[in-house]
Amino acid sequence: MLLYILKRILYVAPVALGVSVVCFMLVHLAPGDPLTAIMPVDATAEQQAEMRVIYGFDRPLPVQFGLWFGKVVTGDLGKSIATGRPVLDEVARAVKNSLILACAATLIGFALGSFFGFVAGYFRNSPLDRLASAISVLGVSVPHYWLGMVMVIIFSAQLNWLPPTGAGPGGSADWRPDLEHLRYIILPAITMSVIPMGIIARTVRALVADILGQEFVQALRAKGLGEWGVFKHVVTNAAPTALAVMGLQLGYLLGGSILIETVFAWPGAGFLLNAAIFQRDLPLLQGTILVLAMFFVSLNLIVDVAQTALDPRIQRA
Amino acid sequence: MFRTTLTRAALAASLILGAHGAASAQGTLRIGMTASDIPLTTGQTDNGGEGMRFMGYTVYDALINWDLTSADKPSVVIPGLATEWGIAPGDETKTKWLFKIRPGVKFHDGSDFTAESVVWNLDKLMKTDAPQYDQRQSAQGKSRIPAVASYRVVDPMTLEIVTKAPDATLPYQLAWIMMSSPAQWEKLGKSWEAFAKTPSGTGPWKLTAFAPRERAEMAPNKEYWDKTRVPKLDKLVLMPLPEPNARVAALRAGQVDWIEAPAPDAVESLKGAGFQIVTNAYPHNWTWHLSRVEGSPWNDIRVRKAANLAIDREGMKELLSGMMIPAQGWLPPGHQWFGQPTFKVTYDPEAAKKLLAEAGYGPDKPIKTRILISPSGSGQMLPLPMNEFIQQSLAEVGIQVDYEVVEWNQMINIWRAGAKDPSSRGATAINYSYFIQDPFSGFIRQTQCNLSAPSGVNWGYYCDPETDKLFDQVRTTFDPVAQTEILKKVHEKFVNDALFLFVTHDVAPRAMSTKVKGFVQAQNWFQDFGTITMEP
Numbered sequence: 120m121l122l123y124i125l126k127r128i129l130y131v132a133p134v135a136l137g138v139s140v141v142c143f144m145l146v147h148l149a150p151g152d153p154l155t156a157i158m159p160v161d162a163t164a165e166q167q168a169e170m171r172v173i174y175g176f177d178r179p180l181p182v183q184f185g186l187w188f189g190k191v192v193t194g195d196l197g198k199s200i201a202t203g204r205p206v207l208d209e210v211a212r213a214v215k216n217s218l219i220l221a222c223a224a225t226l227i228g229f230a231l232g233s234f235f236g237f238v239a240g241y242f243r244n245s246p247l248d249r250l251a252s253a254i255s256v257l258g259v260s261v262p263h264y265w266l267g268m269v270m271v272i273i274f275s276a277q278l279n280w281l282p283p284t285g286a287g288p289g290g291s292a293d294w295r296p297d298l299e300h301l302r303y304i305i306l307p308a309i310t311m312s313v314i315p316m317g318i319i320a321r322t323v324r325a326l327v328a329d330i331l332g333q334e335f336v337q338a339l340r341a342k343g344l345g346e347w348g349v350f351k352h353v354v355t356n357a358a359p360t361a362l363a364v365m366g367l368q369l370g371y372l373l374g375g376s377i378l379i380e381t382v383f384a385w386p387g388a389g390f391l392l393n394a395a396i397f398q399r400d401l402p403l404l405q406g407t408i409l410v411l412a413m414f415f416v417s418l419n420l421i422v423d424v425a426q427t428a429l430d431p432r433i434q435r436a
Numbered sequence: 437m438f439r440t441t442l443t444r445a446a447l448a449a450s451l452i453l454g455a456h457g458a459a460s461a462q463g464t465l466r467i468g469m470t471a472s473d474i475p476l477t478t479g480q481t482d483n484g485g486e487g488m489r490f491m492g493y494t495v496y497d498a499l500i501n502w503d504l505t506s507a508d509k510p511s512v513v514i515p516g517l518a519t520e521w522g523i524a525p526g527d528e529t530k531t532k533w534l535f536k537i538r539p540g541v542k543f544h545d546g547s548d549f550t551a552e553s554v555v556w557n558l559d560k561l562m563k564t565d566a567p568q569y570d571q572r573q574s575a576q577g578k579s580r581i582p583a584v585a586s587y588r589v590v591d592p593m594t595l596e597i598v599t600k601a602p603d604a605t606l607p608y609q610l611a612w613i614m615m616s617s618p619a620q621w622e623k624l625g626k627s628w629e630a631f632a633k634t635p636s637g638t639g640p641w642k643l644t645a646f647a648p649r650e651r652a653e654m655a656p657n658k659e660y661w662d663k664t665r666v667p668k669l670d671k672l673v674l675m676p677l678p679e680p681n682a683r684v685a686a687l688r689a690g691q692v693d694w695i696e697a698p699a700p701d702a703v704e705s706l707k708g709a710g711f712q713i714v715t716n717a718y719p720h721n722w723t724w725h726l727s728r729v730e731g732s733p734w735n736d737i738r739v740r741k742a743a744n745l746a747i748d749r750e751g752m753k754e755l756l757s758g759m760m761i762p763a764q765g766w767l768p769p770g771h772q773w774f775g776q777p778t779f780k781v782t783y784d785p786e787a788a789k790k791l792l793a794e795a796g797y798g799p800d801k802p803i804k805t806r807i808l809i810s811p812s813g814s815g816q817m818l819p820l821p822m823n824e825f826i827q828q829s830l831a832e833v834g835i836q837v838d839y840e841v842v843e844w845n846q847m848i849n850i851w852r853a854g855a856k857d858p859s860s861r862g863a864t865a866i867n868y869s870y871f872i873q874d875p876f877s878g879f880i881r882q883t884q885c886n887l888s889a890p891s892g893v894n895w896g897y898y899c900d901p902e903t904d905k906l907f908d909q910v911r912t913t914f915d916p917v918a919q920t921e922i923l924k925k926v927h928e929k930f931v932n933d934a935l936f937l938f939v940t941h942d943v944a945p946r947a948m949s950t951k952v953k954g955f956v957q958a959q960n961w962f963q964d965f966g967t968i969t970m971e972p
Contacts, residue, residue: 162579164890167852173571201482202473203572203629204648268681276688276709283685284677289466292650384682386649394472394649394678399845 124424131420138412139191143184146404153200153401174200187405196406201398206406209391212293214373214410216286217380217387219294221372223308228315229365232258235316236323236361237353243328251320258317267310267382274306281306284384292386307383311376315368322364326357370418373411463670463970465952468686468695472678474652477632477643479616480561480573484814485871485961486696488612490674493962494654495544496614496637499535499554499595500607504958507716510771511873511960513607517541517549517615517638518595521607523914530602530912531585535595541661544636547619551595556618558587568621570628580612582876602912604919608874640665640966641672651675656966667966668954687711687947693970694948700759700818706947715943716957717761717768719873722817724807724826724865724937725882727855727896732864733803734896738795739835740934744781745788746833747939752825756818759945763938765931766879767872768959775924777931781938788833802834808863813844815869817942823867826939854889855896865937866895873961875919879926880907883935903929 154170162170171177175186190197196206232255239251275283286294286303294300330336330353339349377389384390388407395404467490475487479496493501501516517538524532541549559566561577562584583603590596599606620636621628635643638661641654652674656667675692677683683695684702688709698706703713726734733739749762764781767774789798797803809823810816820841827837840861842850850859851866860866872878881892884907885899906926913919930936944957951971957963 158575162575162852163892164852166575166579170575202648209649268685271681271685271689275685279689281689282691283689284682284691285675285686289651289673289675292647381679382682384677384679384686397472397678 120427123427127420127423131416134416135413138416139188139409140184142405142408142412143187144180145408146401147180153399191409196409197402199400199403201394201400201403206402209403210388210406210410213386213388213391213407214414216292216294216385217373217376217389220304220307220311220376220380220385220387221369223304224311224372225315225365225369227308227312228368229319229361231312232316232319233323233361235320237327239320239324240327240331248324252324255317255320255324258313258320260317261313263310263313264378264382266313267307267379270306270310271382286386307379307385310383311372311379315365315372318368319361319365323357323361326360327353330356366422370415373414464673465669465671465694465965465968465970466673466675466692468675468677468683468692470678470680470683470696471676473649473676474646474674476572476576477635477646477652478570478573478628479557479614479635479637480570480577481614482572482576488614489962491643491652492614493639494641494672494965495635495639495643496616497639498611498613498615500611502611502958502960502962504960504962504964505956507956507958509959510717510719510768511958512772513611516611517554524596530914531599533597533599533606534590535597537593537595538661539593541638542659543617543620543638544642544657545617545620545623547617547636549615549638550592551589552592553615553618554595555587555589557613557615558584560616561613567626568618572628577613581606581609583609604911604914605875605880608876611874640667644671649676665964665966668969669965672965684947687949690949693952694946696946698945698947700757700945703757703759703945703947710950712948712950712952714946714948714955714957715759716959717770717941718944718959718961719768719771719871719878720815720869720942720944720961721763721766721768721872721938722760722815722822722869722940722942723763723766723867724939725851725868725895726898726936727860727864727866728898729855729896732855732896733805733835734864736795737933738791739797739803740937741779742788742791742795742833743830743835743937744779744934745784745791746835747826747829747937748783749940750783752822752940755821755825756940759943760817760940761943763940765927765938766936767927768941771927772920773878773923773927775928777928779932779934781931785829785833792834797834799834802836804836804838805864806838806840806862807865807867808847808850808860809839809841809867810844810847811841813847813869815871815942816844816867817869817940819867822939826937851895852889852893854894857889860895868895869942871961875910875923875926879923879930880910883930898935900933 153176154167154174158167158170175183187197194207196210198204199206199209235251235255239248242248271283274281282303283306286292287300294304336349336352339352373388376387377392380387380389381393388411392404392407395407469486469490471483471486475481475483475491477491481487481492497516499516499518500513502511503514504511518535519538521533521535523530524534537549537551543549556568560568560570561574563569583599583606585598585600587595587597597606615638616631617636621631624630624634633646640657640660642657643652644655645653654672656669658666660666677686680697680699684698684706686692687695707713726732726740728735753760753762761768765774765777792798809819811820823839830837840863850857851868853859870882881887882894883898883903884894885904887894888897906922906929909922910919910926913922953969953971954967956967
């Protein structure tokens with residue numbers, strides 16, 4: 120097992136290198152000058168050349184990559200062109216905020232999705248099933264930035280119950296677990312939760328329907344076990360698959376939240392990516408993409424190792 | 437048990453929802469900016485005009501400031517940290533300027549402002565081997581003062597600046613240069629990074645707290661040298677909110693009291709909800725910069741005039757919910773440099789068709805040309821629908837336009853590279869909005885012969901000795917009244933020769949809560965926040 124884990128970690132190295140190359144090249148392939156954002160629009164050719172030398176953009180791309188990668192492996196993601204602040208600090212804070220939002224959305228999505236899934240699965244082909252299924256389909260299909268705006272219009276602009284932007288009072292960029300900050304996470308978390316809610320509801324409905332049709336359920340009932348007891352068995356059987364699906368959703372939510380974070384000005388990785396793209400802040404863009412990509416690589420590693428620990432047959436395969 | 441849980445849940449929910457009520461405080465103005473970060477706080481700001489508006493002219497001063505007291509007329513430059521200036525007596529070269537430093541001015545840290553401070557600040561931008569040289573501030577400030585050749589302290593209250601050639605536009609250039617405190621920089625271990633956290637200028641506001649990407653807080657500088665401009669508010673809070681819908685939502689929900697640039701389609705609903713929409717003319721135009729390279733149809737003045745007569749600007753104003761001023765020239769109507777051009781920029785499609793026919797074009801032989809536009813960008817208003825509107829107007833008189841849409845940052849690079857560069861892809865015009873607040877950025881840099889790429893941003897390679905002669909006069913006329921007369925002639929030439937496709941002027945819309953009182957929106961890119969009070 121230990122050997123397998125070591126081998127699996129070793130496999131990560133070439134993947135990480137590939138990811139780094141892609142991150143670096145992708146942002147360089149985009150049109151425009153990376154220094155546009157910080158130079159006055161009418162900077163002379165001489166001033167532009169001077170700036171390129173200072174930021175190292177005058178060197179060949181492989182040299183730029185080598186220098187950048189050399190720093191990255193030591194944990195130095197460079198400094199933001201736009202703000203001059205260390206990219207690692209900016210990204211770490213943003214990823215923390217994104218994780219908080221993604222976890223909140225995951226929890227809400229899991230709770231609601233499971234509820235709708237069980238209702239639909241237990242009362243198949245009834246009006247309740249159709250209603251629960253419709254809600255889950257809607258959750259997956261509705262454009263989330265649109266839903267975010269609708270939520271803001273209703274709960275912030277009309278009813279004035281909840282704040283529409285930021286992570287805390289006065290534009291705070293750090294979310295904290297207290298009552299005042301809780302108000303700021305409600306709208307983005309609910310908006311973001313509709314995707315996992317829909318997916319979980321559909322998964323759980325199919326699982327429950329399948330489990331209820333199996334012989335052991337009939338056997339349990341025949342033995343005289345009450346419906347509550349049967350339900351517990353159904354939950355136990357459905358939970359592992361549902362949890363696996365949910366785990367994947369957490370990863371997607373972390374990386375795919377750019378629109379929702381922008382709508383709610385939530386200071387997470389998606390919002391930071393948006394700012395970096397608009398400012399053409401190359402070090403920030405590369406750093407954010409790299410950290411998010413490495414997060415996925417690590418998540419995959421953890422899932423693989425965990426699955427192997429639970430089921431040794433996977434290791435042999 | 438169930439009832440207790442329910443009661444607790446209800447109490448928690450009411451606390452969560454009810455906490456909102458305590459958000460606003462009297463005397464505090466919270467502004468949602470369009471910038472995605474707090475502008476650079478060390479003195480010379482980034483984030484263009486908005487950076488200077490909120491972090492430049494608030495915390496800092498220039499030797500020469502803008503008069504921001506009136507909403508009724510375009511602003512003029514006035515004494516700031518210099519009380520008077522002019523060419524040194526007896527200087528035949530007209531390049532040696534003397535500035536009298538305002539006595540008794542102190543930086544926020546208590547140190548004195550002197551001529552030495554100015555030299556130190558110019559070194560921070562110009563002299564790469566100076567200990568206080570700051571690349572970030574230099575990138576923002578150096579190109580603002582192209583005329584400056586050298587500078588020195590004459591005595592503690594007198595400064596000398598020598599220009600490369602006679603240049604009467606120097607005061608406008610110096611209005612961009614913010615003065616940071618040398619003493620504070622020394623005190624903080626000669627570190628601009630530390631200075632950024634606790635900056636010190638001479639301006640009417642002191643930066644009291646600052647969190648990157650989050651907020652900046654300012655308190656009034658009660659010892660400000662201009663007693664008429666000491667802020668009345670208790671606190672000014674700046675928050676970066678780059679997304680227009682997020683800004684509107686934040687205003688509607690009471691998270692901020694004021695937002696910059698609400699989207700035009702949100703204006704009516706904001707008005708309906710009782711918010712104030714404040715607009716005014718300001719020196720900013722939205723044009724097509726026409727190419728004058730060989731083969732461009734715009735080399736024919738009849739075609740240029742025809743295009744200018746083909747645009748239904750009032751129709752476009754409806755499209756923008758009234759958020760524009762139809763162009764009558766390069767400058768907004770009523771500007772002190774407008775003059776009396778003979779060519780009237782109006783909507784007259786029949787006259788346009790006639791002019792095109794004279795130029796050899798007609799329904800059977802339309803002009804076919806390609807124009808570069810961007811989908812968005814700083815000051816570009818709503819470029820896609822506006823350009824579609826223009827496309828339709830021009831098609832009606834016989835000018836068929838194809839657009840090539842490029843991303844805004846790429847557009848800036850193409851603009852710098854000039855119309856002859858392959859990156860312009862043979863386009864005969866570029867849709868670009870211009871800052872036109874001073875003679876150099878307003879007229880000279882787009883049209884002077886020797887400012888084509890790579891020396892400047894005369895994208896279209898327009899070159900006319902007569903115009904250049906007028907520019908020489910602008911630079912060598914040091915009497916402001918006489919200089920204004922020449923600038924009128926420049927503008928008359930711009931309009932009479934239809935040098936650009938004049939379309940609109942932006943109106944710098946701002947939306948604010950009815951609690952905001954006393955704001956005077958100057959016809960300027962910069963504003964004074966000192967007059968504002970907040971109603972409870």
